[in-house]
Amino acid sequence: MAPVAPRSGDAIFSNIERVNAELFTLTYGAIVRQLLTDLEEVDEVNKQLDQMGYNIGIRLIDEFLAKSYVSRCVDFKETADVIAKVGFKMFLGVTASVTNWDADGTCCSIVLEDNPLVDFVELPDTCQGLYYCNILSGVIRGALDMVSMKTEVTWIRDLLRGDDVFELQVKLLKQIPEEYPYKDD
Numbered sequence: 001m002a003p004v005a006p007r008s009g010d011a012i013f014s015n016i017e018r019v020n021a022e023l024f025t026l027t028y029g030a031i032v033r034q035l036l037t038d039l040e041e042v043d044e045v046n047k048q049l050d051q052m053g054y055n056i057g058i059r060l061i062d063e064f065l066a067k068s069y070v071s072r073c074v075d076f077k078e079t080a081d082v083i084a085k086v087g088f089k090m091f092l093g094v095t096a097s098v099t100n101w102d103a104d105g106t107c108c109s110i111v112l113e114d115n116p117l118v119d120f121v122e123l124p125d126t127c128q129g130l131y132y133c134n135i136l137s138g139v140i141r142g143a144l145d146m147v148s149m150k151t152e153v154t155w156i157r158d159l160l161r162g163d164d165v166f167e168l169q170v171k172l173l174k175q176i177p178e179e180y181p182y183k184d185d
């Protein structure tokens, strides 16, 4: 029998990471499948995924701010960059790009070429109206709500719907100025 070569720590670690990522992807798929069974209507599933994402986002922001050491962004452009480059990297292991800014800097697209949520996924014809990754738009909306930014997050392009990439439009609806809680004398 050929001797088994010892694997380096890096190889073991990257294997664990890969297995974790696959488990995460498959678990998400199982959740979507269960929602489709329970709710029957694809629109209801879209709403439910968005709500689940929102509930995650309002909690995840604390972890994000604590781990990323990101300080207050000067404007929405910086916020969008932070989401694309730091947020997606931290939670999904991929980075995204930010494009399609409108003139007043309140609406942009976040474009994802890689999206681990859809590895192994193929939608049957009965699910054509499904926004399979709707949890992500909810996460962003929830996280931004917690830092006083009301947003609307909409899927513009979706690989599972035959597009070449995933594109999320993030529109800043309202930014609530944070009040300094103490009066200066």
Ligand code: MYR
Pocket (backbone or CB within 6 Å): 061, 064, 070, 071, 072, 073, 074, 079, 082, 083, 087, 088, 091, 092, 136, 139, 140, 143, 144, 147
């Ligand atoms: C600020 O307070 O100005 C900083 C705001 C940073 C918001 C970052 C939100 C991160 C959302 C992560 C989304 C990950 C999706 C997988």
